[in-house]
Amino acid sequence: MTTVSTLPEVVTVRAPAKVNLELRVGPRRRDGYHDLATVFQAVSLHDEVSVWRSDDWQVLAAGPYAELVPTAGENIAVRAARLIAARGEVDEALTIRIDKDIPVAGGMAGGSADAAATLLACDLLWGLDLDRDELGELAAELGSDVPFPLQGGNLMGSGRGERLTPVLARGSFDWVFAVSGTGLSTPEVYAEADRLRQQWRSGPPPAPRVSARLMAALRSGDAEALGAALGNDLQEAAFALRPELRDLCEAGIDFGALGAIVSGSGPTVAFLTASHEAALDLSVSLSAAALCRDIRRARGPVPGAQVVAAPRTPRSPGPG
Ligand code: ATP
Numbered sequence: 001m002t003t004v005s006t007l008p009e010v011v012t013v014r015a016p017a018k019v020n021l022e023l024r025v026g027p028r029r030r031d032g033y034h035d036l037a038t039v040f041q042a043v044s045l046h047d048e049v050s051v052w053r054s055d056d057w058q059v060l061a062a063g064p065y066a067e068l069v070p071t072a073g074e075n076i077a078v079r080a081a082r083l084i085a086a087r088g089e090v091d092e093a094l095t096i097r098i099d100k101d102i103p104v105a106g107g108m109a110g111g112s113a114d115a116a117a118t119l120l121a122c123d124l125l126w127g128l129d130l131d132r133d134e135l136g137e138l139a140a141e142l143g144s145d146v147p148f149p150l151q152g153g154n155l156m157g158s159g160r161g162e163r164l165t166p167v168l169a170r171g172s173f174d175w176v177f178a179v180s181g182t183g184l185s186t187p188e189v190y191a192e193a194d195r196l197r198q199q200w201r202s203g204p205p206p207a208p209r210v211s212a213r214l215m216a217a218l219r220s221g222d223a224e225a226l227g228a229a230l231g232n233d234l235q236e237a238a239f240a241l242r243p244e245l246r247d248l249c250e251a252g253i254d255f256g257a258l259g260a261i262v263s264g265s266g267p268t269v270a271f272l273t274a275s276h277e278a279a280l281d282l283s284v285s286l287s288a289a290a291l292c293r294d295i296r297r298a299r300g301p302v303p304g305a306q307v308v309a310a311p312r313t314p315r316s317p318g319p320g
Pocket of ligand 1: 054069070073074076077098103104105106107108109110111112114115145183185186264266290
C-alpha cells in the first residue's frame with residue numbers, strides 16, 4: 001500500500017495590524033507590566049507568513065519594510081514556531097517567510113501579527129489541530145498583543161492587553177496612518193509615561209477604564225463621534241520623546257481628519273477620516289506637507305489571522 005501525506009507542505013497565513021482606539025494605562029505592576037484597558041481594532045494592513053520544513057531555522061523577509069525584520073535568532077515568529085513545536089512535541093526546523101506590509105516598530109503590533117500568523121500556520125503544517133483557545137493561550141505567552149490578531153475585529157483588552165472580550169460595534173472606518181522615520185521602543189515610552197505621571201500627580205493613577213463615550217461611538221458606528229472619543233494615555237509620553245508627533249497630529253486635524261491618535265506606543269500616528277475619499281485627500285495633504293516618512297490607508301475592522309494557502313501536495317509514495 002502507498003501512503004500519501006495529507007498534511008500541507010507550505011502554509012501561508014495573513015494577519016492584520018491593529019490600532020488602539022483607546023488605550024488607558026494603570027499603575028506599573030510589581031512584574032513591571034502595566035494594567036491596561038484598551039479597545040483594539042484590526043485594520044487592513046496585513047503581513048503574510050509562510051512556513052515550510054527545512055534543515056535549519058531561517059527567516060526570509062520581503063516587502064517594503066523587509067530590511068527592518070530581524071533574522072531568525074530574534075524574530076518573534078521563530079519564538080512562536082518553537083513554542084507551538086514544544087506544545088505539539090514536534091522536532092522540526094522551519095523556514096519562515098514574512099511578507100511584511102505592516103510598518104515595523106510603529107506601534108501597530110506587526111511582530112505580534114507575525115507571531116499569531118505563525119502559530120496558526122504551524123498548527124496546520126504539523127496537523128496539531130489546536131483550537132482557538134489553545135492558540136490564544138500560546139499567543140498570550142508570546143506577548144500581550146499577540147492574542148488580538150488571532151481574532152481581529154473590535155475587541156476590548158484588559159490585563160496586559162491579552163485578555164480579550166467582545167465589544168458591541170457596527171460600521172467600518174477609514175484610516176490614514178502616518179509612519180514616522182524613527183522607531184520608539186515600547187519600554188521607553190512606558191518609562192516616560194511613568195516619569196511624567198510622577199511629576200504631575202501625587203498618588204498612583206486610577207484603575208484603567210475605557211470611556212463610555214468610546215463604547216457609545218462604536219455602538220452607533222458614527223465616525224465623527226469615534227474621532228472625538230479616541231484617546232491614548234501614552235500619547236503625552238510619545239510627544240515628549242518625539243515633539244514632531246504633536247505637530248503631525250495637529251496637521252492632520254487641520255487637514256480635515258475626524259480624530260488623530262498616536263498608535264499604541266507610536267511613533268505611527270493614526271487619523272480617522274469620514275470616508276475613503278476623505279482618506280485619499282488627507283493622504284495627499286500629509287504627503288505634500290512632508291511631515292512623515294510613509295503614508296498608508298486602511299479600513300477597519302477586519303477579521304483576524306486567516307489561512308491564505310495550504311496546498312496539500314502529495315509526497316512521493318513510499319516503498320512498498
Ligand atoms: P510593540 O509590540 O513593541 O508595540 P510595535 O508594534 O511597535 O511593537 P513591531 O513591528 O512589532 O512594533 O516591532 C517591535 C520590535 O520587535 C522591532 O524593533 C523588531 O526588532 C522586533 N521584531 C521581532 N520580530 C519581528 C517581526 N516578525 N516583525 C517586526 N519586528 C520584529
